[in-house]
Amino acid sequence: MPSIAVVYHSGYGHTQRQAQAVAEGADARLIAIDADGNLPDGGWELLAExxxxxxxxxxxxxxxxxxFKKFADASSRPWYSGAWKNKLFAGFTNSASxxxxxxSTLNYLFTLAMQHGGVWVGTGMMPANSKAATRADLNWLGVWSGAASVSPSDASPAEMFPGDLKFATEFGKRVAEAAARWSRK
Known part of the structure; x- marks a missing residue:
């Protein structure tokens, strides 16, 4: 079984909830970037593994x-040694609008992965783009490069749209399936 890490920053708790859903789907370890842009003890080692x-x-x-950008800049150390080359990468984001x-954020995450010599996994999921579609549907935003969610500025993390959380979980499952294929040993 492949080892998967979700490294994320969350300012108000919404991205943390999304990270938890992605990690649940991927059976991944969560590594939270703190308010000062630092990883917890052992975080870099988990990413290396x-x-x-x-x-x-x-x-x-x-x-x-x-x-997150501070973390990305600090990742120049594994970049320099090629430590993350040929790993699978994926990404997700949340905003109020x-x-x-x-x-733009997903493209930034993709570029960071490409600089590390990684291989990107997109969503692979069809959009919910019919007249009957609602915010409770999977991929109601129609995003393919990574999981995206919306959290209105006056909504708590507990009020996130069910479709976004389901999308995050299914996205995590997709990454886990790709990692299982990619890392056959």
């Missing part, structure tokens, strides 16, 4: 939080 790394960050002002430039 992982067959797949799933990045998660809220989208603020058209990109990931500065705490329906569009909210989430794809």
């Amino acid at each position: 992982a067959d797949a790394i799933i990045f998660g960050a809220p989208t603020y002002m058209g990109g990931p939080s500065w705490q 329906t569009i909210g430039d989430k794809t």
